[in-house]
Amino acid sequence: MKNSELNTLKTWVSESSNIVFFGGAGVSTESGIPDFRSTDGLYHQTFDYPPEEILSHSFFYGHMSYFYRFYREKMLPLEAQPNAAHRKLAELEQAGKLRAVITQNIDGLHQKAGSRQVYELHGSVLRNYCLKCGKFHSAEFIRDSADIPLCDCGGRIKPDVVLYEEALDDATVMGAVEAISGADLLIVGGTSLTVYPAAGLLRYYRGDRLVLINRDATPYDNAANLILRDPIGQVMAQL
Numbered sequence: 001m002k003n004s005e006l007n008t009l010k011t012w013v014s015e016s017s018n019i020v021f022f023g024g025a026g027v028s029t030e031s032g033i034p035d036f037r038s039t040d041g042l043y044h045q046t047f048d049y050p051p052e053e054i055l056s057h058s059f060f061y062g063h064m065s066y067f068y069r070f071y072r073e074k075m076l077p078l079e080a081q082p083n084a085a086h087r088k089l090a091e092l093e094q095a096g097k098l099r100a101v102i103t104q105n106i107d108g109l110h111q112k113a114g115s116r117q118v119y120e121l122h123g124s125v126l127r128n129y130c131l132k133c134g135k136f137h138s139a140e141f142i143r144d145s146a147d148i149p150l151c152d153c154g155g156r157i158k159p160d161v162v163l164y165e166e167a168l169d170d171a172t173v174m175g176a177v178e179a180i181s182g183a184d185l186l187i188v189g190g191t192s193l194t195v196y197p198a199a200g201l202l203r204y205y206r207g208d209r210l211v212l213i214n215r216d217a218t219p220y221d222n223a224a225n226l227i228l229r230d231p232i233g234q235v236m237a238q239l
Contacts, residue, residue, distance in 0.1 A: 005228050006238060012185050012209050013239055019098040020183035021089055022202065026190025026214060028105050030083040030233040057165035064148050064156065071159065075106070076125055076143050082113035084233035085189065090114035100179040104191060104198050106161050119176040121168055121198045127160035168197060180204045189213035189232040193220050
């Protein structure tokens with residue numbers, strides 16, 4: 001990390017009062033949660049079916065028992081703790097500088113760190129609802145259930161996460177769009193910016209301080225005003 005890049009980011013943060021953070025799986029890797037697309041990520045592991053298929057709407061309803069075996073093993077890191085990036089973002093919000101966190105992650109670590117205004121584009125493993133009566137159940141209930149988790153009413157339970165083939169929640173998207181369009185500093189971190197429609201939300205940013213913190217190149221690099229290639233927790237800890 002060049003000192004000049006870090007100093008520029010520090011200056012921008014100090015001068016801003018309406019920061020928005022947009023993050024992906026790379027924000028949580030420093031908490032021990034694997035990402036999807038890196039060399040040792042979920043999509044490069046071997047399963048009976050491709051992970052994209054397992055995590056789809058049609059697979060959930062067609063092979064629910066297998067879905068839950070995979071889901072419990074790979075998608076419920078309930079012991080994970082917030083890292084330096086999560087904690088710094090919560091501090092910036094409490095200081096009145098950060099307006100919102102927009103995340104593609106479903107692990108709930110931003111809220112665990114103390115962030116309050118969090119738009120979870122892909123839902124959360126911490127919320128699970130009965131398909132029959134709508135009652136909500138905890139992630140621990142899902143973890144400790146056998147086979148397909150069932151509600152007291154006998155209905156099957158679905159995680160409140162956006163599976164492939166499912167649409168994003170309209171209210172969450174509108175909140176994210178409003179936050180991004182009003183930001184004076186947009187920090188994007190830990191995301192390849194290849195998952196749509198989430199990545200497309202960046203086009204609503206109207207400012208001239210777009211910061212990308214990501215190990216690898218992204219399709220938005222040419223639009224960025226500042227790029228840092230270091231681990232996001234390392235960068236955020238120095239702000």
